[in-house]
Amino acid sequence: MVDLELRRVRYFLAVAQELHFARAAERLHMAQPPLSVQIRKLEEEVGFRVFERTSRNVALTEAGRVLLAGARNAMDELQRAIYSGQQTERGHSGHVRIGFVSSGGVTFLPKLLRQLRNNLPEVHTTTRQYSSNGALEALAQRSIDLAIVRTPFVGEKLQHRPILRDRVVLALPDDHPMCRRKRIRLQEMQHESFVMYPPNEGHAAYSVVQRACLAAGFSPLVAEFVDDVYGILGLVGAGIGVALMPAAISRLSVDGVVFRPLPEVAERFELSLVWRAEDDRRLISAVVEVLAKVGGVLGSHTVGDHRGE
Template sequence: MINLELRRLRYFLAVAQELHFARAAERLHMAQPPLSLQIRKLEEEVGFRLFERTSRNVALTEAGRVLLAGARTAMDELQRAIYSGQQTERGHSGHIRIGFVSSGGVTFLPKLLRELRKSLPEVQTETRQYSTNGALEALAQRAIDLAVVRTPLVADKLLHRPILRDHVVLALPDDHPMCKRKRIRLQQMQHEMFVQYPPNEGHAAYGVVQRACLAAGFVPSVAEFVDDVYGMLGLVGAGIGVALMPAAISRLRVDGVVFRPLPEVEQFFELSLVWRAEDDRRLISAVVDSLANVGGLLVSRRRSHASESSAKTIKR
């Protein structure tokens, strides 16, 4: 196997392009005699002449033309490899697997992916929907690298950064008598059946609903537990019950469902990026920083004082 010095290939490419040793030497910022010496050494290494030299002309030999084609390809590949390595070192390249809960997929995932394509175009993404517990388990098992879930939550060895804090709205069947009112107080819904996030899977969202209802003076009666925003809206549209949901969901057009604001409710739904504390790859920090900026545009103005910019450790 022949071991070629990279600099000699660079010298060869310069002479092959200029077909003039003096001009090639000037381009390489070196004297002509050392350049000629390096070309002769390269010819000795490869075992054939690269150039036909006369007092007036320099021309590639047939073998030299073959080497030229391969050398150009090799140098191009090397430059691409160096660039890819630099991008990876900076966290601007690589593959990241993202898990998300259904409400995050509706409200945030499209903006997340658009921002990644814009700010980190060489980062490849793979996405998959989970329940909250499923996403945390996938993180622990290293099946995904980043999760978009409702917080706060209880989990070991994880970091999170809030990206969306959204106020609470009421989802009603469109034939509900209260739909005629533009302003509804949550206390007025105390005798209704509620479609709720389950306490075991979506406990962060479940806690928001429980605290909001308790503040209004009642414990909500449960029609059904559903850990999927589409399933919840479907049950509301079918008249099974009402639901408290993030305001971002109200942008959806769903047959049989209307939304009403609840301005007196002080609770809010929080969506966060979550990742393993031990995962110190620059790719993770670059993606988190990029996506946190997207989230900043979505934070409810009413509660924008919250510390969505700081990463926090989640402990049991």
């Protein structure tokens, strides 16, 4: 195997482009005699002449033309490798696996991923939906690199950044008598049955609903526990019960469901980005910075009269 010095390849490419030793030497900021010496050494290393030289002309040999094509490809690959290495070092390139809870997946996750593509186009992502507990478990097992989960959460050796605090809204069947009213007090729903996230799989969301109802003076009657946002809204649309949801969900069009604001409710649904504390890759910190900024822009949602079409 021939061991070529990179600088000699550069010298060869310069002469091959100029087909003139003096101009090539000037371009390389060196004298012509040393350049000629380096080209002769390159020819000794490869075992064939790369240039035909006369007193007036310099031309590539047939073997030199073959070497030129390969050398150009090699230098292009090297430049791409250097660039990719630099992007990786800066955290601007790589692959990130993201787990998310269902409510985030159908509301603002598309905005987050779009912003990520715009800011870090060479970072590739794969996503998968989990419950909050499932996402944290996948994070601990290294099945994913980053999780979007409800806050608060329980987990060891994790870091997190809050990205969204969302108002609580009421989801009602569209034939419910209260739908005729634009404003409803949560206290008025104390005799209703609620469709809720299960306490074991959606503890944070479950706790928000419990605290909001207790602050309104009652403990919610549970009709069903469902761990998926579309499952909850499907049961609401079927008339099984009502539900307290993040305001961002009110942007969805769900058949048979109406949303109403609850301005007196102080509780908020919170989402955070979570990652392993030991994962100090610049890629992760760069992704977190981009996504956290988008979360801050999204802020807290409000809700009007959104009826499933």
